[in-house]
Amino acid sequence: MTISHSSIVEKAADATARATPASLARRVRGLSDRAIAWLFITPAITLLLAINIFPLIWAVYLSFTNYRANRPNAPVQGVGLGNYERVLNDPDIWQAMQTTAHFVFWTILLQTVIGFALAYLIDRKFRGHAFWTTIILIPMMLSPAVVGNFWRFLYEPQIGLFAYAVSLVSGIPTSEVQMLGNVSLAPWAIIIVDTWMWTPYVMLICLAGLRSIPDYIYEAAEVDRASPWRQFWSITVPMALPFIMLAVLFRGIENFKMFDMVTLLTGGGPGSVTEVASITLKRAAFESWATGRASAFAIVLFVAVFGLANIYVKALNKVKQR
Amino acid sequence: MSAANSAHSVVEPSLNSKRIAGTIVVLYALITLIPLVWIFLTSIKSPPDSISYPPKIVFTPSLEGYCNLFTTRTRQTSDYIAALPAPVGTCDEVTRKRNMVIAGPSNFLPRFVNSLVIAFGSTFLAVFLGTLAAYGFSRFRVPLADDLLFFILSTRMMPPIAVAIPIYLMYRELGLSDTALGMILLYTAVNVSLAVWLLKGFIDEIPREYEEAAMIDGYSRLQAFRKVVLPQATTGIAATSIFCLIFAWNEYAFAALLTSGEAQTAPPFIPTIIGEGGQDWPAVAAGTTIFLIPILVFTILLRKQLLRGITFGAVRK
Numbered sequence: 001m002t003i004s005h006s007s008i009v010e011k012a013a014d015a016t017a018r019a020t021p022a023s024l025a026r027r028v029r030g031l032s033d034r035a036i037a038w039l040f041i042t043p044a045i046t047l048l049l050a051i052n053i054f055p056l057i058w059a060v061y062l063s064f065t066n067y068r069a070n071r072p073n074a075p076v077q078g079v080g081l082g083n084y085e086r087v088l089n090d091p092d093i094w095q096a097m098q099t100t101a102h103f104v105f106w107t108i109l110l111q112t113v114i115g116f117a118l119a120y121l122i123d124r125k126f127r128g129h130a131f132w133t134t135i136i137l138i139p140m141m142l143s144p145a146v147v148g149n150f151w152r153f154l155y156e157p158q159i160g161l162f163a164y165a166v167s168l169v170s171g172i173p174t175s176e177v178q179m180l181g182n183v184s185l186a187p188w189a190i191i192i193v194d195t196w197m198w199t200p201y202v203m204l205i206c207l208a209g210l211r212s213i214p215d216y217i218y219e220a221a222e223v224d225r226a227s228p229w230r231q232f233w234s235i236t237v238p239m240a241l242p243f244i245m246l247a248v249l250f251r252g253i254e255n256f257k258m259f260d261m262v263t264l265l266t267g268g269g270p271g272s273v274t275e276v277a278s279i280t281l282k283r284a285a286f287e288s289w290a291t292g293r294a295s296a297f298a299i300v301l302f303v304a305v306f307g308l309a310n311i312y313v314k315a316l317n318k319v320k321q322r
Numbered sequence: 323m324s325a326a327n328s329a330h331s332v333v334e335p336s337l338n339s340k341r342i343a344g345t346i347v348v349l350y351a352l353i354t355l356i357p358l359v360w361i362f363l364t365s366i367k368s369p370p371d372s373i374s375y376p377p378k379i380v381f382t383p384s385l386e387g388y389c390n391l392f393t394t395r396t397r398q399t400s401d402y403i404a405a406l407p408a409p410v411g412t413c414d415e416v417t418r419k420r421n422m423v424i425a426g427p428s429n430f431l432p433r434f435v436n437s438l439v440i441a442f443g444s445t446f447l448a449v450f451l452g453t454l455a456a457y458g459f460s461r462f463r464v465p466l467a468d469d470l471l472f473f474i475l476s477t478r479m480m481p482p483i484a485v486a487i488p489i490y491l492m493y494r495e496l497g498l499s500d501t502a503l504g505m506i507l508l509y510t511a512v513n514v515s516l517a518v519w520l521l522k523g524f525i526d527e528i529p530r531e532y533e534e535a536a537m538i539d540g541y542s543r544l545q546a547f548r549k550v551v552l553p554q555a556t557t558g559i560a561a562t563s564i565f566c567l568i569f570a571w572n573e574y575a576f577a578a579l580l581t582s583g584e585a586q587t588a589p590p591f592i593p594t595i596i597g598e599g600g601q602d603w604p605a606v607a608a609g610t611t612i613f614l615i616p617i618l619v620f621t622i623l624l625r626k627q628l629l630r631g632i633t634f635g636a637v638r639k
Contacts, residue, residue: 040458044451044514051511052477055488124335126344135351141621145574146610149593150361153603159373161360208629208637257481260574278481285487298484305479
């Protein structure tokens, strides 16, 4: 806008340009902004309320009753906090929580170490690094259920490729490499598949972290004669830390819910050494049909994840602000 | 990029360290590919080849896995088979060699079609609703918007089984259990949170000035949305669609609990493919191969947007 002219048209145009969109919208034909905001947001929220929030509230209600889904016509009685008491005093549930924690710990540790190492190497930008990065990402896009199911074949002791490879390297006869049938190896069978599948996920987030570090910091460190080792621990790791933490958060939440892969690989067995929380929950809800108790367990799980995630996010924000 | 002829930068890694890094990464990539290559190889093996020891890398390819995937077969005496008219097509031939005849189509194709219908249906709905809501959240002051958005996201922290309990009861009441519509609605609800988050990020990046300029030119807000914002958001909408599609395509827990026949999708079906004496691995591998191919294509298309999608828009390049 030039100010040299001061025709009425110019002034009008000026006023229009300064006008807030809201007042403008009222002047141009069509719906008001408010109506549009409502119209646009309501359908999505309605669907979420119906299929996400309402079931959640219903689960809370059910958790205070003795309702059983396989007897829909039996009278429903409120049992107060009885279900919660039973859940929190159930040794099987504590066992499942421990098993889950064990999985979460090892998968996150392995995936973070390998994922960060890979990201660090890819960040050296060797020839063809973009192509190989894409190749590495493939496993995490696949269906954990469908791929996990196929891993059972790889793990077969007599005919499986995994057993064959292990015996080739170590000399242990293939019939001895019982990954899924052995109480001490079955958890590791699952940890291996999970790590194979999700390391690329951590790698991708770490890579973003490494690429966010500006070059001039390293240049300054060079000028100060900092050793590569020192640069790594004083620049690379601290600056990539928020990203690493974010990856850990997402993997932690996901693996707390672990279900598909475990169900298809071991079904919670042998015995119950790989029975994670989701599998215990499924058994309580859809095998014992103890709907009330299962709902209480579900709520306990939700509160636990939600609480831990919140504490974690606070810590993450602290790291970010440094 | 080339360190050789440009001024030497202190940050540019030396050629030697690049070589070592490249070698390690390529090695890792090749090792992670082994299971996937093995899936494909098993799908074109005959059943005896698939379970031979040591595992066969060189073998005569056979279509038996794919034949078994799409058909059901019954065992017959060799006299009966000899008396039959000449076989029609490869599958007929392969089956007869095993003293069997094809009895009819298997459930794989209908289950695969279910996966397609449910994945595309829920993706379309989630992206449609998500785009509108994301625009609303991005451009207008919505009371409690942040809390609302965070709560939407937090529902994804629930284990699917926990959500499945009340959904199961609700669907039983409404007659939606084991229906494609029920699954579409459920996946839409799960995906809408991701769609809103991602699309809000994409729309936030489109300068408001564009719409405002259009509105000064006499467009209504709806027209500005349609003719200015939507074309600008195409990339974001496409990326979001693929993420929703992949989730619905891969989902197992809800599908396994809420569908059993009519609306069953491929992931719960594939593990149930049984041959004689246990899993028919070539057929399972064939089903897995067919099921994974679309995802491979999508992964390659999504390369640039992947990071954003997996972190709910928290990390953007």
